[in-house]
Amino acid sequence: MRDGNPTETAMLSAQLQIDTDWQSLAPAAGGIGRWVADLDSGLCVVDPTWRxxxxxxxxxxxxxxxxxxxxxxxxxxxxxxxAIEESRATGAAFAVEYRVVHPSGKVMWIDGAGRPMTTADGRKLLIGVNHDVTAFRQAQERAELMAGEMAHRIKNIFALVGGMFNMAARSSDTREALIESFQGRLRALSDVNSLTFSGNRLLVRLRALVDTTLGALVEAGQIDVELTxxxxxxxxxxxxxxxxxxELLTNAVKHGALSDPKGRVALSILVSDGDFVLTWRETAPHEITPPAKLTGFGMRVxxxxxVATFDGVPEFDWAPTGLTFRCTWKAAEMSYTEGNRYADQVVEQAVRATESRGS
Incomplete structure (x- = not known):
C-alpha cells in the first residue's frame, strides 16, 4: 500500500475532527435510536434510527x-x-427497561437511557436513547426455562438412580453381582441421557435410542429391528x-435366545392406531427355561x-423358544409433543417461542 501524501493526510485528519457525521452514523450502526422529550409540553422528537x-x-x-x-x-x-418523573425532579439519569407492543402483536424489550437538561430559556428536556434488547431478554428467558427443566430432570434422575440401586441391592446375592447389575443399568441410563441432551431439544429419536442400546447386536444380525x-x-x-x-437384552444374553450364537431376537417398536407398542420376541435354537427368579430388578423394570410410565400395559409369554415381551402405551403420552404429562411441555414452550421469534 502506498504512503499517503501530506495533502491527503491533512484532509483525512481534518475529517476526523468533524464528529457530526460520526454521531449520526454510530447510533444507526448500533441500532440505537435517539430522542428528545420536552417535559413541559410533552412533545417528543425522534431520529430516523429510532423510527x-x-x-x-x-x-x-x-x-x-x-x-x-x-x-x-x-x-x-x-x-x-x-422513571421520567424521578429524573425530572432529581436531575438523576433516566434508565428503565420496558416492553413495547407493536400493532402486529410483536413484543419488544426496550432499554431506555437518558438524562435531563435545561435549555437557555428554562425549558426542561429529557434527552435519551432507546436500544432493542429483545434478543438478550429472550435468551435470558430461554436460559431460565432450560435451567428449571434441567433442575427437574436432575432431581428425577437422582431419584431413579437411587431406586435402581436399592432394587439391585435387594436382588443381588453378592457384591460382584450388585456391581454388575447396577453398573449395567447406570450405563444404559447414561446413554439415553446423552442422547437426550445432544440436540437443541430435550427429546430422543427412537432410531438413535435403539442404535445406541442394541447397535452392535443389530449389526451382527442377531437382532432384527422394525421401527416407526x-x-x-x-x-x-x-x-x-x-x-x-x-433388561430384555441382559436376560436374553444370560438366560434366553442370545445365550446361543444361533439365537435371534425380533424387536418391533411401532406406532399404530394411537398406540406405541414395543414387542421383543426371542427365537432360540434350543429350549429355554424361564429364570427361576422373576422378582429381580430386571423383572421389576x-x-x-x-406401568408407572404413562400407564403402560406389559405382557409376558415364556415360550420354549424364549421370551416374548410386549408393552403398549398411548403414543401421545410417549411422544415429545406439547401437552403430554412430562415436563417436556415446558421445554416445548421455550422451543416454540424461540422458533416464532426467529422467524
Whole structure:
C-alpha cells in the first residue's frame, strides 16, 4: 500500500475532527435510536434510527409522548412514567427497561437511557436513547426455562438412580453381582441421557435410542429391528424404553435366545392406531427355561416401571423358544409433543417461542 501524501493526510485528519457525521452514523450502526422529550409540553422528537428501530408507523418524527405510551405494555407504563418523573425532579439519569407492543402483536424489550437538561430559556428536556434488547431478554428467558427443566430432570434422575440401586441391592446375592447389575443399568441410563441432551431439544429419536442400546447386536444380525421412523420420545418415555431394552437384552444374553450364537431376537417398536407398542420376541435354537427368579430388578423394570410410565400395559409369554415381551402405551403420552404429562411441555414452550421469534 502506498504512503499517503501530506495533502491527503491533512484532509483525512481534518475529517476526523468533524464528529457530526460520526454521531449520526454510530447510533444507526448500533441500532440505537435517539430522542428528545420536552417535559413541559410533552412533545417528543425522534431520529430516523429510532423510527426504524421501533417500527411504529403511526408515529411521526415529532409526536406527543402520550401517543407512544399507548404502545408500552400496560403493566410497564407506570414504571416508565415514574422513571421520567424521578429524573425530572432529581436531575438523576433516566434508565428503565420496558416492553413495547407493536400493532402486529410483536413484543419488544426496550432499554431506555437518558438524562435531563435545561435549555437557555428554562425549558426542561429529557434527552435519551432507546436500544432493542429483545434478543438478550429472550435468551435470558430461554436460559431460565432450560435451567428449571434441567433442575427437574436432575432431581428425577437422582431419584431413579437411587431406586435402581436399592432394587439391585435387594436382588443381588453378592457384591460382584450388585456391581454388575447396577453398573449395567447406570450405563444404559447414561446413554439415553446423552442422547437426550445432544440436540437443541430435550427429546430422543427412537432410531438413535435403539442404535445406541442394541447397535452392535443389530449389526451382527442377531437382532432384527422394525421401527416407526422419526418418532421422538420425551425424556420419561426414553428412560423407560432404554431400561426395558437393557433388561430384555441382559436376560436374553444370560438366560434366553442370545445365550446361543444361533439365537435371534425380533424387536418391533411401532406406532399404530394411537398406540406405541414395543414387542421383543426371542427365537432360540434350543429350549429355554424361564429364570427361576422373576422378582429381580430386571423383572421389576419390565413389570412395574413400564406401568408407572404413562400407564403402560406389559405382557409376558415364556415360550420354549424364549421370551416374548410386549408393552403398549398411548403414543401421545410417549411422544415429545406439547401437552403430554412430562415436563417436556415446558421445554416445548421455550422451543416454540424461540422458533416464532426467529422467524
Amino acid at each position: 426504524r428501530l421501533m417500527d411504529l408507523p403511526h408515529l411521526d418524527a415529532a409526536f406527543p409522548m402520550v401517543d407512544f405510551f399507548e404502545f408500552i405494555m400496560p403493566e410497564d407504563r407506570a414504571h416508565v412514567g415514574t 421412523n422419526d418418532f421422538a420420545l420425551n425424556g420419561t418415555a426414553a428412560q423407560t424404553v432404554v431400561l426395558s431394552l437393557n 419390565l413389570r412395574s416401571m413400564t
